[in-house]
Amino acid sequence: MSSASVHPTAIVGRGAQLGDGVKVGPFCIVGDNVVLHDNVELVSHVSIEGNTEVGAGTRIFPFASVGHVPQDLKYHGEASRLEIGQNCTIRESVTINPGTEGGGMLTRIGNDCLIMASAHVAHDAIIGNNVIMANYVGIAGHCQIGDNVIFGGTCVVHQFTRVGAHAFVGAHSMVDGDIIPYGMAVGNRAALTGLNLVGLKRRKFDREAIHRLRAAYRQIFSNEGTLRERVEDAAGLFKDDALVQEVVAFIMAASDRPILMPRNGQSAE
Structure with missing residues (x-):
């Protein structure tokens, strides 16, 4: 009993x-x-x-x-x-x-x-x-929310949105697009503001792995070519890097929502 x-x-x-x-x-x-x-x-x-x-x-x-x-x-x-x-x-x-x-x-x-x-x-x-x-x-x-995601107070997330693992969403954000793994977003409407570097360090990710992820982020969210072209280039350049490949797969997967991007004029991480 x-x-x-x-x-x-x-x-x-x-x-x-x-x-x-x-x-x-x-x-x-x-x-x-x-x-x-x-x-x-x-x-x-x-x-x-x-x-x-x-x-x-x-x-x-x-x-x-x-x-x-x-x-x-x-x-x-x-x-x-x-x-x-x-x-x-x-x-x-x-x-x-x-x-x-x-x-x-x-x-x-x-x-x-x-x-x-x-x-x-x-x-x-x-x-x-x-x-x-x-x-x-x-x-x-x-919605699909990955592991180790943190949401600040009063965030709202649009239906069918994906938030990748280890992402961070700042307080008072309205999220209407998919947030890449390891990404950081804030605002109404939310925009990608870089990588969740604090979270990566706290969870003791390897320093070199973080450097490669930052390099891939800069390439993917630069202003040259299309997003698909930049993602494909990153997939080839970092073909042996698990974190980068996770981001690549997330962006290339079918979704009902657009990928959240940095605001116009905002430099890449």
């Missing part, structure tokens, strides 16, 4: 699955199809519904609304899912919606993410590991 602890004021559906060490605090509501893995904690006043699975060690704070029907007029009650990874922290009044038929039926949040108060993750978004969203960040439907 599970060693879960459920407060007397909480309501837990008969079909819900609670792992060992789960704590369901006062006035929480846990739906019939919810799975809470070992050591998940719902602090208080948390509402979790739908086909929602929460990974071990995740903590969810008061008034979070998790797994309720998507805010999408095309949703018609399909049995879509929400998956939240291990050791995440989901703070007060966060809202996270499951997927829809039009987007793959799944919203997923990776491991070790921090989602601060009043942030929103919409239907069919795929969020990587170690992602940080500061207060009031809004991730629209169908």
